[in-house]
Amino acid sequence: MAYGFGRADIAYLVGAAGSAALAQAARLELTPATLLRDLERLRRAYGAHAPALVETVRLRRRAAAKLADTEQWLFTDDALQQATPTAVARHRAARLAGRAVHDVTCSIGAELAELRRTCPAVVGSDLDQVRLDMAAHNLGDARNILLAKADALVPVSRAAVVVADPARRADGRRTHDPAKLQPPLPDLLAAYPGRDLVVKCAPGLDFDALDWAGEVEVVSLDGAVREACLWSAGLSEFGITRRATVLRAGRVETVTDADPSDIPEREPGEWIVDPDGAVVRAGLVRHYAARYGLWQLDPRIAYLTGDRVPEGMRGFRVLDRLDLREKTLRAELRRRDCGQLEIMTRGVDIDPDQLRRRLKPEGTRPYTLVLTRIGRTPAAFLCAATAPTS
Structure with a gap:
């Protein structure tokens, strides 16, 4: 079972004593075979802080395969699982370059880390105070980011673009039902009428049932489909309702439903x-x-x-x-x-x-x-x- 971080854990981990303890914990193997022995060693040295130290080091190691430049970041297990891979977040941030953006489900800041590079003003909000504390640490002293505790369904900013990533689990299981996302997708759309919206969704969502007036972009990274992203009409190119974005080996390829689709009917080729x-x-x-x-x-x-x-x-x-x-x-x-x-x-x-x-x-x-x-x-x-x- 994943460790449940509290605000006291965050305060310790970001301080001088916690940073030194994390450096010591990072020298341990922390594999299934050594975990009990390593945990006991950390308990003797750091007492009740040992579980938070172990979880942080293990999550940082897992994050290295998904997120860039996060060696000193703080995570929860759920937040890391849902975090957008850096390459995907970077692609989205490039599409939003030059706009003021509010990420209403910012979690530990994986999306914000890329938005701050391309957008002049960025707001991040979440209902989970622990994740907000982690985001504040992870993002450092970025001057163009404001963090706030807020409900995603209650507008609190006038940012030109609203970005949201509803949780895709209901009752402990992954869901493809828009109404069972957290927050529910219909409620999210209703909360921001007339605003430019970017909503990240599971790629298995039934897009046709959404009656979405803008663009649906499906994104893959190194051959694996990562997400679908709903772009409101104000953020879409005219005439495009479907887009496939293939991110592979640092390259970006895009196919849209505005591209030609005439192909011959022939016998199988070579x-x-x-x-x-x-x-x-x-x-x-x-x-x-x-x-x-x-x-x-x-x-x-x-x-x-x-x-x-x-x-x-x-x-x-x-x-x-x-x-x-x-x-x-x-x-x-x-x-x-x-x-x-x-x-x-x-x-x-x-x-x-x-x-x-x-x-x-x-x-x-x-x-x-x-x-x-x-x-x-x-x-x-x-x-x-x-x-x-x-």
Whole structure:
């Protein structure tokens, strides 16, 4: 169970004694195998402060994979889980450059840390005083940031743009129901009529059910879909209602529903391409395909095909097209000395792990099976996987 920080913990951790204690705690392994021994050692040296020291060091280590320049930050477990990755927050801050912004669910300040770089005035508010204390420490003496304790559903500033990140858990479980977010999305939208809004949501949200008048942006980072972001009409480009933003290796690629979407209907090409998840979630597969001269294996399936692989994407060179029958697949895999086998599926009800066990690949060569359907016909493509192009 995660440690529950109090304001007294924060006061200790940010002071000289706490900083010195954290430096000592950071020298310990604090792994599952050593945790009890390390905790006891810290208890002897720092008494009741030991749990807060352990939790802070462990959270800082976890944060390093997600957030930049946070080696001295303070976190709670929940706040770190919900914190926007730095690359995603930086992208959003670039879109908001030059505007006054109020983050009404600022938590420990991950979003504010990027907004302060691009926006002339930034307000951060939250109902959780412990998180606000952490944000004050994390952000240091930034002169263009004001922190306040306030309810996200009660407007307290006249900032040009309101940013919100409702909690995506209800009753201890992740929810995709807009009404069960905290604060509820319908209530949040009603609280700021006529204001420019940016609302971060789970990418699994049913956008069509929202009747959102602005833009829905789905963002991925290094191949993993991170969030959907609702941009009100005043912050959107004319004619754009869907946007996929792909952040990969320091590069930004954007596809929108204003881009061309005409693609040919052809037989499968030399390669199969699995488009980035942001493109799929945003419903922009055809637009992405048109940009790179690709086409779909089937109009209702997100797999693309063509004679080349877009830069930065992973492609699968087609070696053979087979009937999707286990006996046929097993015989061909044995003939090709298949060992390591990756199985990808779309449009067919097949469990890849169970099928792999039944196919029993025992050879030495790696392959990829792409299982899908074309029209009403199930299809299997035996492929040689390649690394992403650079």
